[in-house]
Amino acid sequence: MSQSLSYAERRRIQLREEIIEAAIDVFAERGYHDAGVADIAERVGIGHSTFYRHFDSKRAILEQVVETVMARATAALAGDNAPAAATTLDEYRDQVHRIAEALDAIAADARVVRLLLVQAVSVDIALERRLFALFDLAVDLTTGYLDHGRDRGYLRRELDTAATARALVGMILGTALLGLSPELDRDNRTRTIQAAVHLMFDGIVARQ
Amino acid sequence: MSQSLSYAERRRIQLREEIIEAAIDVFAERGYHDAGVADIAERVGIGHSTFYRHFDSKRAILEQVVETVMARATAALAGDNAPAAATTLDEYRDQVHRIAEALDAIAADARVVRLLLVQAVSVDIALERRLFALFDLAVDLTTGYLDHGRDRGYLRRELDTAATARALVGMILGTALLGLSPELDRDNRTRTIQAAVHLMFDGIVARQ
Amino acid sequence: MSQSLSYAERRRIQLREEIIEAAIDVFAERGYHDAGVADIAERVGIGHSTFYRHFDSKRAILEQVVETVMARATAALAGDNAPAAATTLDEYRDQVHRIAEALDAIAADARVVRLLLVQAVSVDIALERRLFALFDLAVDLTTGYLDHGRDRGYLRRELDTAATARALVGMILGTALLGLSPELDRDNRTRTIQAAVHLMFDGIVARQ
Amino acid sequence: MSQSLSYAERRRIQLREEIIEAAIDVFAERGYHDAGVADIAERVGIGHSTFYRHFDSKRAILEQVVETVMARATAALAGDNAPAAATTLDEYRDQVHRIAEALDAIAADARVVRLLLVQAVSVDIALERRLFALFDLAVDLTTGYLDHGRDRGYLRRELDTAATARALVGMILGTALLGLSPELDRDNRTRTIQAAVHLMFDGIVARQ
């Protein structure tokens, strides 16, 4: 199908992607409001007017940026940590570990966190809703996993799966947010992930 | 001491607080950038230049707003859920429950969450740092609690307390953020809190 | 007549004068536009609202200030350097010297020069006219002196007295303006005056 | 070299000059403070924000205006009244006449006088300094001429050249300032110049 595109069309698509990429950087660095269309255009190396041949408005590209980043994040998750349900606790543990690492890889890019957790929420109600819809989806998915584990018997029988899922997704988002702190080095980040997973499975209480 | 203030002085202080209150609303509703000084003034019912008799700039009142909200939040925590260390697991469980409820009471006000987690981070590097400093403090405090519990023996001996504290604070922030979702009703919120606390202590794994 | 004034009236007049004095300082230091009514009031030690009990507007006090400074300047001139006409060249030389010194004493106060030559001309056409009327008066007076000297025979017969008077008044104003230069010390100032008087009488050409 | 400029570039430069020209008018007519950027733009027939595509700020264009006017004035002087030193009194007389006429031609444009003597001094310390530096330069140049004449013997041997130069430059500035008076017609202006030159060379005293 790509050979059916003319050179101009391919060029056009490529430029569009370059603009999105530049916008990701610029919005993450300076924030949506402080970033100007001119900044984005300059980074791409085009006139700021050309920008408008590809996007209707500044708002429109933010939307596209958020969309793109959301897509990448979900793609990264979908990779090999497929939603195939685990049948034993150990399998589930492994799966969660893999998911956690994938999420960490995503969140390690501060731009992603800034765009999704900060900018997307601060600009606009409509965008905020879109984001919360994604979060709700994540909660639903997680609920499914927990339901499955509870049915299989390796998770606590009385688990309030929906509420627990919400707490877990919250933990993901919150630690991602905390990861923006400049204090946090790589090692700390890794330990936090491990602690979170350990917490998730076993809690903090000592067992005899 | 309050009787030592003249009528004019009291009036002045009161107006100042009204402005802060209005700013909390306006910033939470429309976001810092989309909110104008005129909007704040209008909500208070004063001329927009009167605003400048009480605050030097728009930026200055945001700072004051964040300060105020942070102070209220910490005050709410400090209430009766004093940092007095628990000596048994049950005491600690109770304490955590009380803290969780206090935090929930704070976070139930969507304005607080919006201001602290969204606006304060999106406006300015300086403000962002201030906020992260607060989060780091929360992590340190939590680490202290966990250390104490581990030393007493009611928490897991091999607990990575600092990393776990980070995960826990992340869970608080993340669930607060999720709480912005308009879908979430009172009951859901409560269940999420309970699930979070349960998760924290016992994890999700079934015990025989 | 002053004993007919009540205490309150005297106090009022005195305060009015204090305000004018403060305004002279403030306008000279910061310029009319950059100076605020509040600055003047603060210097006097009164509330800025009280200012309006004594003057109708900021513009009004500038007028008063210019009037006052002009009056002082002319008074200083009128002193002992009375317009009594000289009958000999030497008498006229003496007279011009006295006048020059009096003018220098006035112009040594940079505030006067700033107010009359800079501020009064830059604010307003009406004020500018008032000032030029004063200058024209000075030209007329000088013309009278020169006419007198020419009639007496100690000044050149073919002297274009009106035009020369204009040149002489110009020299006074111009050197006063140059005197604002921070470079100029007391000695230079004196030498300039003497050079100007010498120039006026004898020109620069060598005589055999 | 001008053909190397694209149409757009020429247009841009031309517009820039139109703005400067308009600003000269507007600042001279209403004074720097009372003139708004919008007034300048309106006179050029452009939107007020277009102004900001050519100048950074209102202050910046004043600087440019003063620079331009100063440049024009010095250019007018530099014309054919070159600084080539005169060797005889008559040559010097001629030279001074030419210079005086050139200066008069400059000062005949009231805008120039207003901008340089009034506005430039009233706005800003920095600009005032720049102007006084120019005046000091004029004094130095004049001193050089006088030194030369004294050395040649056609000027008085005991002439305090520096001080006299200051008095002469003062006379130039002062008569220029007086020339702002609306009373003054062309004829008066010319006579004043001639009287000034006559005064400069021969003084007012009758010679037998």
Next chain:
DNA sequence: TATGAATGAGTTTTCATTCAT
């Protein structure tokens, strides 16, 4: 098609002046 030029709507901020105590 790509672009720089142009623009007006909008925002923050100042300050002379009036008002209420």
Next chain:
DNA sequence: TATGAATGAAAACTCATTCAT
């Protein structure tokens, strides 16, 4: 009477968006 509080008019400046080349 003296004053601080209140205010609105005005002004500089920015920037997303449109236009003309």
